[in-house]
Amino acid sequence: MRVGYLGPPGTFSEEALSRCDLAGGAERRDYPSIADTFEAVAKGEVDCGLLPIENSLEGSVSATLDLLVHRPGLRIRREVLLPIRQNLLARPGVAFGDVKRVLSIPIAAAQCQAFLRARLPGVPLEPALSTAEAARLAAERPDAAAVASRAAAERYGLALLAEDIQDGEGNTTRFVLVAREDERPTGRDRTSIAFTLDRDRPGGLYDVLGVFAQRHINLSKIESRPSKQALGHYVFFIDFEGHRSEAAGAEAIAGVLERVHALHLLGSYPRG
Numbered sequence: 001m002r003v004g005y006l007g008p009p010g011t012f013s014e015e016a017l018s019r020c021d022l023a024g025g026a027e028r029r030d031y032p033s034i035a036d037t038f039e040a041v042a043k044g045e046v047d048c049g050l051l052p053i054e055n056s057l058e059g060s061v062s063a064t065l066d067l068l069v070h071r072p073g074l075r076i077r078r079e080v081l082l083p084i085r086q087n088l089l090a091r092p093g094v095a096f097g098d099v100k101r102v103l104s105i106p107i108a109a110a111q112c113q114a115f116l117r118a119r120l121p122g123v124p125l126e127p128a129l130s131t132a133e134a135a136r137l138a139a140e141r142p143d144a145a146a147v148a149s150r151a152a153a154e155r156y157g158l159a160l161l162a163e164d165i166q167d168g169e170g171n172t173t174r175f176v177l178v179a180r181e182d183e184r185p186t187g188r189d190r191t192s193i194a195f196t197l198d199r200d201r202p203g204g205l206y207d208v209l210g211v212f213a214q215r216h217i218n219l220s221k222i223e224s225r226p227s228k229q230a231l232g233h234y235v236f237f238i239d240f241e242g243h244r245s246e247a248a249g250a251e252a253i254a255g256v257l258e259r260v261h262a263l264h265l266l267g268s269y270p271r272g
């Protein structure tokens with residue numbers, strides 16, 4: 001089994017992978033971006049890939065949602081929830097006053113915006129493709145600090161300028177393991193779907209939600225993203241409890257299919 005993740009080593013994705021039962025004993029391959037990780041699975045270079053999908057402070061990871069819809073074919077097989085503790089890392093000896101830029105993947109920097117505004121006001125963010133990539137770059141630059149994990153500090157020989165800098169308690173990221181095939185029911189599953197409505201009409205979304213309400217199926221997420229076709233046209237993402245091959249789930253999906261323009265089944269998988 002070969003499994004891809006957002007690298008380089010020291011990312012939160014790597015840590016989440018260690019908590020993923022499917023990946024135990026797997027050969028790990030790191031990729032430079034979320035899109036490259038996704039493509040590696042789609043092309044069969046690896047058997048599955050771990051992607052961040054949602055953060056409790058910052059919401060969806062749009063790169064992952066967009067790939068699941070616009071490059072369909074992969075299925076979610078597991079979800080992993082990882083508590084996220086962000087830190088400000090810099091080369092040993094660098095002080096706050098030396099920091100002229102902050103490096104990180106934007107969603108990680110956004111989790112610490114109150115801290116960064118208070119302690120490094122006016123210092124610009126330079127986006128990186130991951131937290132560990134930011135740490136790797138900061139190790140080469142005495143004028144920079146990275147927002148990244150403790151593991152990244154150790155791996156790239158950086159000091160902790162500040163610890164636990166995320167805004168608020170309970171910062172958690174949900175990751176999904178995607179593969180080319182579906183997962184079998186376990187009795188404690190979740191299903192993710194995405195759909196577009198055929199036209200803008202009163203009650204379109206309400207009708208779809210009714211399919212779940214009538215069957216007493218609990219929804220654990222609903223979200224919309226631009227469809228990229230026209231302003232005001234959206235893709236809706238719904239997660240519901242149950243597996244799509246069980247009676248209730250299969251009936252609900254048939255009901256949704258009657259009410260939408262296009263439906264993507266993103267996967268049924270054990271609840272994390």
Ligand SMILES: O=C(O)C(=O)C[C@]1(C(=O)O)C=C[C@@H](O)C=C1
Nearest residue numbers: 011012013052105108130131173
């Ligand atoms: O850059 C990393 O360390 C990642 O694994 C990516 C990622 C994300 O995109 O959400 C994962 C967890 C944190 O929320 C911050 C960054």
